[in-house]
Amino acid sequence: MSRLVVVTWLLLFFNGVASVANRPDPSTQQAPAMIGSRREVFFDRHLIARMDGTSLVLHNPHDEGEVLRLDQPWEGPFSGYSTVIKDERLFRLYYRGKRSPGSDGEGEVTCYAESTDGVHWIKPKLGLFLVAGTRDNNVILAEPHVSHNFSPFLDTRPGVPPNERYKALGGVIHKNPGGGLMAYASADGVRWRKLGDRPVLTKGAFDSQNLAFWSEVDQSYVSYFRTFTKGVSTAFEWKLEGFRSFSRSRSRDFLHWEDPEPLKFVPPQEYHLYTSQVQPYFRAPHLLIATAARFMPSREGISPQEAQRLQVASTYFKTARDVSDSVFLTSHDGKTFLQTFREALIRPGLRLNEWVSRSGYPALNVVQTGPEEMSLYLNQDYAQPTAHLRRYSLRLDGFASVNAGYEGGEFVTRPLIFSGRRLFLNCATSAAGGIRVEIQEATGKPVPGFSVTDALEILGNGCAVEVGWHGNPDLGALAGRTVRLRFVMKDADVFGLQFAP
Numbered sequence: 001m002s003r004l005v006v007v008t009w010l011l012l013f014f015n016g017v018a019s020v021a022n023r024p025d026p027s028t029q030q031a032p033a034m035i036g037s038r039r040e041v042f043f044d045r046h047l048i049a050r051m052d053g054t055s056l057v058l059h060n061p062h063d064e065g066e067v068l069r070l071d072q073p074w075e076g077p078f079s080g081y082s083t084v085i086k087d088e089r090l091f092r093l094y095y096r097g098k099r100s101p102g103s104d105g106e107g108e109v110t111c112y113a114e115s116t117d118g119v120h121w122i123k124p125k126l127g128l129f130l131v132a133g134t135r136d137n138n139v140i141l142a143e144p145h146v147s148h149n150f151s152p153f154l155d156t157r158p159g160v161p162p163n164e165r166y167k168a169l170g171g172v173i174h175k176n177p178g179g180g181l182m183a184y185a186s187a188d189g190v191r192w193r194k195l196g197d198r199p200v201l202t203k204g205a206f207d208s209q210n211l212a213f214w215s216e217v218d219q220s221y222v223s224y225f226r227t228f229t230k231g232v233s234t235a236f237e238w239k240l241e242g243f244r245s246f247s248r249s250r251s252r253d254f255l256h257w258e259d260p261e262p263l264k265f266v267p268p269q270e271y272h273l274y275t276s277q278v279q280p281y282f283r284a285p286h287l288l289i290a291t292a293a294r295f296m297p298s299r300e301g302i303s304p305q306e307a308q309r310l311q312v313a314s315t316y317f318k319t320a321r322d323v324s325d326s327v328f329l330t331s332h333d334g335k336t337f338l339q340t341f342r343e344a345l346i347r348p349g350l351r352l353n354e355w356v357s358r359s360g361y362p363a364l365n366v367v368q369t370g371p372e373e374m375s376l377y378l379n380q381d382y383a384q385p386t387a388h389l390r391r392y393s394l395r396l397d398g399f400a401s402v403n404a405g406y407e408g409g410e411f412v413t414r415p416l417i418f419s420g421r422r423l424f425l426n427c428a429t430s431a432a433g434g435i436r437v438e439i440q441e442a443t444g445k446p447v448p449g450f451s452v453t454d455a456l457e458i459l460g461n462g463c464a465v466e467v468g469w470h471g472n473p474d475l476g477a478l479a480g481r482t483v484r485l486r487f488v489m490k491d492a493d494v495f496g497l498q499f500a501p
Contacts, residue, residue, distance in 0.1 A: 032415040032442070032482045039284045041426075041496035043400045044330045044340040047416070051402070053409020054489065058328060058341040058400050061376060061392035063349060068121045068389040073099065073132035074109055074139055077313060077387045080379045081149050081209040081275070082363035084118075085189070086282075091115040091367065092189050093377075093389070094152050097139065101316045101383070104172045104207055110141035110150045112190060118369035119391065126190065140190050146170035146182050149209045151364060152189065157214040157221075163187040167254060169223060171199055173206045181210055181225065183254055195255060201225065203260050204247060209275045211364055212254075215334065216285050221251040222334060224278045227260065229269060244272040244295060248334065264336045265329075272297065274324065277364045278331075282374075283397060284496075290329040290337060291345060291362040291376055297322045301348065301355030312356055316383045320357035323348065326378070328399055341400070346378065346392060353381040363389070372396055372463050396463045397426045397496040404489035406432070413485045415442045420499035421476040428461040433491030437467045439475075440484040447478065452488050464498075475499070 033047060040047055045056065070079040076099030083094045093113040100107060109131055115121045123138040131139050141147050150170035166186040173179040180199030186192045201223060204210070210225035230242035247260035272295035281289045301323040302310070325344040329337045346362070348354040363377040373393050380390045402411050427435055435458040439450035446452070449472045456468040479499075487494055 030414055032417045033413075035416050035418055035499070037418065037420045037499050037501070038286060039397075039496055039498040041281070041284055041287065041397045041399075042402050042494060043281075043287070043289065043328075044338045046330075046332055046338075047413050048402070049412050049414040049484070051409070051411045053407065054402050054404045054411045054487075056340060056400055057403045057493075058343060058345065059394060059398050060344075061346055061394045064119075064375070064391040064393050066380075066388045067119060067377070067391045068093070068113055068123075070095070070097070070387045070389070071385075072097075072111075072123070072137065074137055075111060075387075076100070077381075077383050077385060078316075079111070079387055080358070080361060080382065081151065082377060082379055082389060083151050083153075083209075083211075084363050084365045084367055084377055085152065085154050086118070086365075086367040087154055087189065089116060091118045091121075092152075093121060093363075094140075094150065095363075095379075095389070096147055096149065101313055104148045105145040108144040108147040109139045110147040110170075112138050112140045118367055118375055121389075128191070141170075141184075141192055143170075145172055146184075148172050149206070150184075151209055151211045152184075152186070153211070153213045154189075155214055156216075160214075165189075166192075167195075167212065168192065169201070169210055169212050169225075171206060173202075173204070180204070181206060181223075200251075200255055201249060201257050208244070209277075209364065211276070211278065213280065215250075216280065218250060218334060221254050223249050223251070223257065224263075224276045225249075225260075227262065229262075243269050244274055245269060246273065246276045246278075261335065266336060266338050267342075269339075270342075271295070273327075274358075275361055275364075277362050279365050282366065282368065286332075288331040288334055288337075289366070289399070290331070291366065292327050292329060293324055293361040294327045294344070295322065295324050299323050301357075302352060306352060307356070310353055310356065311385050313383045316357070320383070322357045323355055324358060324360050326360065326362045345399075351380075353384055353386060356382055356384060358382045368396065369393070374398070395426075395495070401428075401493035401495045402487070402489075403493050404433075404491065406430075406491045408488075408490040410486060410488045412440070412444070412487075415482045415484055417480060417482055418475075418499040419479050420501050421474050421479070422500050423467040423475060424464045424498050424500060425458065425467060426463045426495040426497070427458060427465055427493060428495075429459055429490075429492040431459075433489070434459050435490075435492050435494065436488045438486040438488065439478060440486055442482040442484065444484065446486075447483065450478075452486065455488075458492075463495075 078098035180202035436455035
């Protein structure tokens with residue numbers, strides 16, 4: 001190669017590098033994130049402008065074992081579609097009881113259990129309904145077409161009447177008068193009444209767990225329910241084509257709902273999502289998370305011989321040869337869901353029972369079960385005599401983090417405006433690692449006194465670790481200004497942050 005060619009190539013290369021280096025950061029064109037003093041978590045890249053030597057990583061929950069066996073005559077192997085609600089100091093569990101396979105709505109009741117710690121559960125004898133020849137049971141609803149997927153929530157709308165603190169939707173399209181989801185309300189979460197005689201939502205498939213909650217962001221009730229990616233509503237039916245997916249609808253009063261709006265997935269949906277389990281993240285309710293069940297209908301997890309050994313219901317196994325796991329998604333507007341991680345949140349485990357069709361479906365809602373622990377629950381061992389609810393744990397905010405390895409790295413947030421005087425991190429380092437935080441102007445220039453060289457190194461592990469700088473503990477003078485945060489890390493994770501008074 002001639003000398004002239006080499007020189008020309010080098011000039012072009014370095015000019016290109018300079019061009020890229022001088023190109024304005026796209027995040028500078030973004031309006032600053034108005035985070036105030038709310039908690040922000042790094043479950044996706046929403047707050048991240050740049051990463052160098054760091055990456056977002058998904059953390060898998062730890063299997064804590066069985067917490068509730070579904071073995072009563074009114075429960076059984078086909079119990080499922082669970083919901084867990086934490087109401088102050090009491091945990092409430094709702095689930096479908098079903099002993100044998102059959103069409104949706106056949107032989108189904110809604111069961112109830114409760115706990116004071118989310119770990120040890122009891123089934124109270126409520127005496128509300130005569131089922132399987134006894135009233136000594138934990139049944140709270142015995143309307144099979146509604147009990148198929150009855151999904152309650154604690155209504156957090158300001159000013160909600162005391163006798164409607166709890167609300168729920170339930171129903172299947174081909175059973176109720178007119179077909180669709182019925183609305184219910186309750187004062188105590190145990191005794192329920194209908195809010196009308198006809199379904200309130202009728203344009204959907206609904207053959208799954210369909211949920212609702214009061215959205216602080218939308219200032220309305222929002223429902224997420226089963227549709228298909230190519231579903232088409234007509235005057236007579238909802239045509240079911242494509243992937244199992246979800247749509248959403250909104251309501252001001254829980255009785256009158258807007259037309260369904262299909263969800264958008266980024267990247268686009270590539271597999272069936274059986275249940276959505278969309279919920280406001282309880283520590284940061286402006287963010288929606290989904291611990292969805294991923295359904296793989298073309299894959300067989302066990303052989304006929306293994307199914308026989310596990311005592312899988314033979315009539316069920318003849319037609320149900322599929323496997324499932326769970327995946328984690330996030331949304332900042334309730335309409336577009338980010339699939340930042342395509343890997344499983346919880347894989348089927350070493351127990352062969354978990355590879356049976358429709359095992360491993362997550363219960364609705366993640367709840368705090370300890371000072372630094374949160375839990376989610378899965379229905380396991382479907383269609384088997386050992387059917388039960390299983391608990392899985394994570395540290396608070398522990399679904400995902402920004403991670404740096406031993407070689408180190410950094411990341412910078414998009415512009416933001418905060419309120420408060422102190423900054424706390426949910427973070428962890430190794431004994432050899434550390435984290436330093438720099439506060440920058442919106443342009444990326446370090447704020448005097450808050451540069452990375454002024455920062456005190458964080459060493460340790462905690463859900464609320466205070467950030468400090470030499471001689472500058474008070475951030476009050478920077479509150480209300482547009483700033484960025486730069487995190488310089490080694491062998492460490494940052495799960496979230498929060499400014500506080």
